[in-house]
Amino acid sequence: MEIAKGVHLIETFANCAIFSDGRLVLVDTSVDDGAKDIFSWLRKNGHAPGDISSVIVTHTHPDHVLGLAAVKARAPGAKVAAGKDDADYVARTKVYPGPPGPQKHDAVPVDVRLEDGQTYEGFLVIHTPGHTPGHTSLLDKERKILVAGDALNTEKGLGPMPDQYNIDPKQHRQSIKKLANFEFETVIVGHGKPILKGGGAQVKAVAAKL
Numbered sequence: 001m002e003i004a005k006g007v008h009l010i011e012t013f014a015n016c017a018i019f020s021d022g023r024l025v026l027v028d029t030s031v032d033d034g035a036k037d038i039f040s041w042l043r044k045n046g047h048a049p050g051d052i053s054s055v056i057v058t059h060t061h062p063d064h065v066l067g068l069a070a071v072k073a074r075a076p077g078a079k080v081a082a083g084k085d086d087a088d089y090v091a092r093t094k095v096y097p098g099p100p101g102p103q104k105h106d107a108v109p110v111d112v113r114l115e116d117g118q119t120y121e122g123f124l125v126i127h128t129p130g131h132t133p134g135h136t137s138l139l140d141k142e143r144k145i146l147v148a149g150d151a152l153n154t155e156k157g158l159g160p161m162p163d164q165y166n167i168d169p170k171q172h173r174q175s176i177k178k179l180a181n182f183e184f185e186t187v188i189v190g191h192g193k194p195i196l197k198g199g200g201a202q203v204k205a206v207a208a209k210l
């Protein structure tokens with residue numbers, strides 16, 4: 001699904017986003033350890049996996065990282081980036097202490113430990129902890145697109161993720177309030193449909209009720 005020119009959503013169990021607007025950046029890698037839907041999208045759209053410059057992981061949950069090792073195997077030059085407080089879980093140098101339990105994905109070293117407020121691949125990095133300790137959202141300020149990962153959910157209307165998946169539900173809500181301070185129109189989430197217009201106002205309205 002093309003959300004905006006050069007911005008594509010690959011709808012697997014958890015959504016992955018591909019930015020092919022002058023960069024080739026993959027955000028999240030699906031629950032499929034073969035990452036088949038990602039490779040098939042690349043093939044159909046004339047890109048080789050080796051063209052990917054970065055794979056940015058919003059957080060360490062299995063439905064976002066299970067495909068990472070397969071992607072990295074076919075895109076060895078791609079940098080793997082994750083929030084600094086999730087990087088050790090993605091790399092499996094620490095055992096993940098929250099739901100849904102310890103990691104099972106193949107370990108992949110993290111090249112870039114993303115810090116709150118830095119710019120990476122054209123995105124402002126926004127640390128949005130609570131769903132996981134190092135959950136990271138990405139804001140393309142120029143294009144007004146927020147990639148919220150599991151900092152937000154739209155499956156039953158816009159709101160928090162179900163708390164059974166959050167390591168710190170209170171902090172998760174604080175992160176939604178934090179996101180409400182930024183300007184954007186489009187919101188891409190890990191689970192549920194994207195919001196194509198008026199996303200910033202909708203997030204503000206939800207945050208005000210938390």
Ligand SMILES: [Zn+2]
Binds near residue numbers: 059061131150165
């Ligand atoms: Zn998650």
